[in-house]
Amino acid sequence: MQRTRLDTARIRAARRVIDPVFLDTPLYRCEALEPDLGCEVSIKLETANPVRSFKARGTELVAAKLAATGASAVVCASAGNLGQALAWSARGRGIDVTVVASRSATAAKLDRIRALGARLELVDGDHESARERAAALARRDGIRLLEDSLDLETCEGAATIGLELAAAARPFDAVLIALGGGALATGVGHVLKEAAPGVEVICVQPLRAPAMTLSWRARRVVTTDSADTIADGVAGRCPLPAVLGDLLLVADDAVLVEEASIVAGMRLLLDRAGLVAEPSAALGVAAILEDRDRFAGRHVVTLLCGGNVDARAYRRWVGAAPGRIR
Template identity: 45%
Template sequence: MPPSTAPLYAAPWPVLENGDARLRRRCAPVATADAGLERDIAVLAATLGEFRDRHGYGRAIAAPQVGLDRRLVVMDLGAGPIALVNPEITWRSAETDEYWDDCFSLPDCVVRVRRHRHISVAFRDAQFRRRAWERLPADVSELLQHEIDHLDGCLMTDRAVGEAAIQPIARRAHLVGPQRPAHRLQLSRIRAAAAAIDPVFLQSRQYMSAPLSAVAGATVTLKDETDNPIGCFKGRGATYFLAEYHARGGRGPLVCASAGNFGQALAYAARRYGIAVIVYAATTANAKKVERMRALGAEVRLASSDFDAAKAIARHAAAAAGALMVEDGREAAISEGAGTIASELFADDPALDAVLVPLGNGALLNGMARWIKAASPGTRVIGVCSQGASAMADSWRGGRLVAHAGVDTIADGIAVRQPIPEALADMHGLVDEVVLVDDATTLRAMRELHAAHGLCVEPSAAVGLAAVLAARASFAGRHVATVLTGANLTPSQRETWFGDAAPAAPASTCKETAP
């Protein structure tokens, strides 16, 4: 079985401890991908997992820690094993920090060490493809410096700095734990979501687009979330949220605000449990989406002139009625449900340089980013806002909530002017960049998707591709992915944006929401 398809299963090996001479030798480079490499990766993954199950900690292990003379590290940050073959530090930041470090091979102590705050690494993956991770986050940089030290025969005690630098392992929780980043969204719950979400929303199509790759000058992978009963990705988060709500004994009505797609998703998911849904939408909302929300059983109340104003009215109405207000972007379960998109994307191919995700209220971006940074820490996560609805971008860049008086964009699905505090906080440490695209480039991306694959997607669904087209030089030669988030267009929108070409597209891909 070739390494690219081999399961990483093996029995764990004993971990060598300080005093064993094998921990002090410089390991030899791995020359080629073969069955031996496949076996060694499996052994390290099994040993790491067994140690973590037994001791409650452990993020990575290096080959010499089990007696293997190979330049090989296996990490598991919570989204599955990652193999780094022949890892090499290619850049170190001038800034350094002190950390309390732990190690399988010195199980009785923790040690204060000094590490570079950020590093870049080059390596080969389990399929022996060349990879490069640039300017890694501080926690991953610290971890990889520790593991690469192991490959050079260096232990953490060799790096001890200052007085009382070596402390008993009993102090680990007090010294090491606070250094590690904490996240509201949980990887374990993203995995659990995959079992709770209605299967009709799972395993969406993903493929490399040759035509779009040629246009963009980069390898472009599409994750198409439009081929399901509500024509958008929102069903993942909504069905996971409803499953949890019902399991906790929730029976009362739910209130939400929506530009249309989340309202459809909540109504669709609530039907299974007989739970009433009231959706507040702007008077300018997409008529087709309003029609579909009502057809799915929601009571739709049109209020005010935009989404955020409708949300404020919905919040007051929910409080007055004693109903639960469900905010897309605030509820962790909704973001975690959306995170399953990333788990599917990276199960297919983790060698992505960047993932560009539409950014409205942040549920999709944050759920995906949480998984991506655990599955491939060097993959850049880029949120994409419309230039005419830049509140989330301004808030992220400024590090504080920035609300705008209005929005002006064709991308109604991401037309947010009042960011959600929890969503902005979730972005910290997970999102590498937020960019803006104008409506003209978004429209071009929509038309490129139609020309290449017969897809009639909403403007919000096309902003990821638009960002690649707008910054072609930045992505040249890279492998990027984006999510096509929805395809719910009115006939007039299709006529306006696609003209005579729209009716000629295949009925299965140029679609409105199914009944």
């Protein structure tokens, strides 16, 4: 049987390295969502931590390894959440961080990267342009380049979420995972295929940023010319072959959802559950909204992977009154 690049023993060991503030995040049934979605829904809440996303599970491993080897600097490309997480993890370990991001990235995420002490370099173009610049800086300065989803720390850190899901007291039938570069999907999927093989692993991506889903369906890398979606955290155009190889082994399905469904999911999460979700985090709810029949009568877990939003854009999307989010 083919194996992914990930190793379950390393994933279990990762829990001893990751700061406990990022571990054992809430997992609970959210009955308030169920009348709208038509199925039993549980939420795995990855926003209740200092960086408001799951990304620090991976950056904690990266920063710990860098500190152990005496490295003093690291660079990454980020749409915002990875950069925040890396800055947080490196700050206490004396490691200098440079984050390269697109000028079009969410301003609130960029502000938080700066506030956490990282050097921020903005580039024209999209996330792929940021990846190219980060790689160039790493070569020029001779420092570690952190490549999200390609570097195993990012996948195996995310995979600790899978361990927590597998240990859940109540069984569930399917898990809905936001799909971008692939670290979250391959990490969680790897663990569940070993520990809970009966759980359907469903990846969800915006229709307007479909590269990894198209690649999964074609079983080969498919690149796209654009990734024009409000879900900036998953807006890649050029899937990595090694990550796709892992995804092909662990994902049961990959679905695409409309922008309107993403917005509807964000609104439901706010109005019914009191949760602020960035667009990428609402993809699972969007998938249920678009195909209620598929999930009817099932117990579904959706991963809320991030809650970093631009307040103005968020109010516009969900139609919230100004006083409802600061």
